[in-house]
Amino acid sequence: MTHKPVRKAVFPVAGLGTRFLPATKAIPKEMLPIVDSPLIQYAVDEAREAGIEQMIFVTGRGKSVIEDHFDIAFELEHTMTARGKDVSVLAKTRLSPGNCVYVRQQEPLGLGHAIWCARDIIGDEPFAIFLPDEFMHGSPGCMKQMVDAYHQIGGNVISVLEVPRNAVSSYGVIAPGAGNGVVTEVLGLVEKPKVEDAPSNLIVSGRYILQPEVMRILEGQEKGAGGEIQLTDAMAQMIGQQPFNAVTFNGNRYDCGSKVGYIEANLALALQRPDMAEQIRAIALNLLK
Secondary structure, rough: OOOOOOOEEEEEEEOOOOHHHHOOOOOOOOOEEEOOEHHHHHHHHHHOOOOOOOOEEOOOOHHHHHHOOOOOOOOOOOOHOOOOOOOOHHHOOOOOOOEEEEOOOOOOOOOOHHHHHOOOHOOOOOOOEEOOOEEEEOOHHHHHHHHHHHHOOEEEEEEEOOOOHHHHHEEEEEEEEEEOOEEEEEEEEEEEEOOHHHOOOEEEEEEEEOOOHHHHHHOOOOOOHOOOOHHHHHHHHHEOOOOOOEEEOOOOEEEOOOOHHHHHHHHHHOOOOOOHHHHHHHHHHHHOO
């Protein structure tokens, strides 16, 4: 059985990034760099690797820097070329007008609402969702692993990770059904359960492939926790109506929504870079003394 290909991805990037103030007063948190590329660039690279063709950015006020980042910087490139400097480093930052769409979320009504803002562009196709501050690092990338599984199973697919049992209360957790390799059937979703009530230690981790029916559920959905329209509530309604599975990601997740996770991601990636790993290791060891 062939399943409709996943050609479109939604990046909800309208958040205010208050946890990183004052750094995010004028710069979107999605533009904060991990070593030398902004968070949003890693997410877009991951999407491209998975065969996604159209990037849909759900933005808010003050986010035009993201649009600038994926545009051609004519003056910069012209000047660099004239000086004999290599501009190939900028190649991955260019998205052609046909490959990217920018939609405004005018009110901060939650993740579910942000996704719903992209409904006209999604139409009746399955689509991916990337939460850029959940930095998923692996090879192949998280979404490529998910798309490979989706080609086999179809339906809705979410990315999960195993965490220590005592850490589950900070996350959305799945109630697991039958398992087959890295794929686990999802019977339910529980948001931030108490450790003793958690149905598993598999946490939902910022990557989704959803069928377009989720838009119709979001359309009529009441506000949930925090007075926001929650994506988790809409997904929970689809469980049992459509196939719903989780793929356990083979790689590392860094929570770049937190300062500690952000610094961890920078350190981890720097230590993997041949051009700086040795120096960074020496610096880290020196600081630890």
